[in-house]
Amino acid sequence: MRNNDGWGVNERLAKVDPHRVDLVALYRSMLRIRTIEEEIAARYGEQKMRCPVHLSIGQEAVAVGVSAALTAADQVVSTHRCHAHYLAKGGDLTAMLSELMGKTTGCCGGRGGSMHLFDLKAGMLLSLPIVAASIPVGVGAALAFKQEGKPNVAVIYLGDASLEEGVYHESANFAALKKLPVIFMCENNLYSVYTNLQDRQPPRPLTELGRAHGMPTAHIDGNDVQAVHRATVAAVARARAGDGPTFIQADTYRWREHCGPNYDNDYGYRTVEEFTQWRDRDPIARLHTELLALGQLDTATENTMKAEFDAEVTQAFGAAEAAPMPVPGADGVGLYA
Ligand SMILES: Cc1ncc(C[n+]2csc(CCOP(=O)(O)OP(=O)(O)O)c2C)c(N)n1
Numbered sequence: 543m544r545n546n547d548g549w550g551v552n553e554r555l556a557k558v559d560p561h562r563v564d565l566v567a568l569y570r571s572m573l574r575i576r577t578i579e580e581e582i583a584a585r586y587g588e589q590k591m592r593c594p595v596h597l598s599i600g601q602e603a604v605a606v607g608v609s610a611a612l613t614a615a616d617q618v619v620s621t622h623r624c625h626a627h628y629l630a631k632g633g634d635l636t637a638m639l640s641e642l643m644g645k646t647t648g649c650c651g652g653r654g655g656s657m658h659l660f661d662l663k664a665g666m667l668l669s670l671p672i673v674a675a676s677i678p679v680g681v682g683a684a685l686a687f688k689q690e691g692k693p694n695v696a697v698i699y700l701g702d703a704s705l706e707e708g709v710y711h712e713s714a715n716f717a718a719l720k721k722l723p724v725i726f727m728c729e730n731n732l733y734s735v736y737t738n739l740q741d742r743q744p745p746r747p748l749t750e751l752g753r754a755h756g757m758p759t760a761h762i763d764g765n766d767v768q769a770v771h772r773a774t775v776a777a778v779a780r781a782r783a784g785d786g787p788t789f790i791q792a793d794t795y796r797w798r799e800h801c802g803p804n805y806d807n808d809y810g811y812r813t814v815e816e817f818t819q820w821r822d823r824d825p826i827a828r829l830h831t832e833l834l835a836l837g838q839l840d841t842a843t844e845n846t847m848k849a850e851f852d853a854e855v856t857q858a859f860g861a862a863e864a865a866p867m868p869v870p871g872a873d874g875v876g877l878y879a
């Protein structure tokens with residue numbers, strides 16, 4: 543929930559004490575994103591969403607913990623796996639679902655699909671499917687903030703595989719050199735499609751790739767939304783103070799197949815034991831247990847929350863389905879000639 547000054551509940555609390563956070567708000571946000579993505583998975587077979595989808599189910603804590611430490615004027619850039627980043631930052635749900643269905647009301651007019659989500663009002667600058675391609679754009683956003691004397695921060699979400707691309711190193715070098723207000727938030731889910739990290743990179747912590755460029759680093763449990771929030775608050779404070787970029791490695795795990803609505807544990811690239819261990823560390827269930835113990839959540843509140851999300855999702859899917867398809871002949875509109 544945003545107020546007129548652009549600050550949400552968590553940001554308001556954070557102004558008083560940067561480490562205080564509304565845990566129920568974090569829970570709500572994660573549950574909302576899970577509900578939306580579960581529905582996308584359930585309806586994918588209807589063939590109305592004809593683009594590929596890379597679901598973030600299991601990884602919600604990173605997006606939510608980060609966004610809770612940002613204002614609407616801070617900006618994020620994302621990858622092919624961008625739904626959670628977009629939604630946590632306040633991106634419009636109907637525009638997202640319309641985009642997935644190729645409708646004119648989609649955030650890219652139906653031309654981009656699920657890997658091209660943006661909502662400038664919410665500070666979601668872009669997402670790109672080319673691995674690591676959004677990294678220099680995030681650094682550019684931070685450079686613009688600095689040049690314009692704005693107190694804002696850019697967050698770059700990057701997967702573990704992005705670190706294998708040269709453009710990460712060029713961008714990190716430049717960001718550190720210029721002390722830009724940017725956070726490299728590396729979501730390490732152990733895989734690049736079907737290839738494990740240990741078959742792609744030498745056995746050294748990913749944080750070394752931040753340290754090599756002179757950045758302070760943090761290595762956190764990416765399935766602990768409070769840990770993500772704390773690390774982001776600290777990195778945001780550094781960035782706003784003019785102290786430059788931070789690199790954060792957040793360990794997490796995707797539950798579904800790399801691309802698509804199903805599970806793919808039968809492919810043999812990961813074991814059922816590994817999957818089960820990570821699923822048992824579900825970021826939403828963990829916070830749920832904590833909230834119950836703290837007495838901050840009860841069944842009635844939870845049921846109201848779930849009913850609210852179900853109604854919102856039904857409404858947004860309905861609006862997206864009812865929206866028009868682009869008309870033949872409009873294919874040249876919006877192109878640079
Ligand atoms: C430059 C480039 N090379 C290869 C691909 C194909 N590709 C799409 S997603 C992906 C894996 C990315 O892994 P990671 O960055 O760790 O993100 P994750 O899918 O695990 O969230 C690859 C190799 C691509 N999109 N772009």
Ligand SMILES: [Mg+2]
Nearest residue numbers: 701702731733
């Ligand atoms: Mg990965």
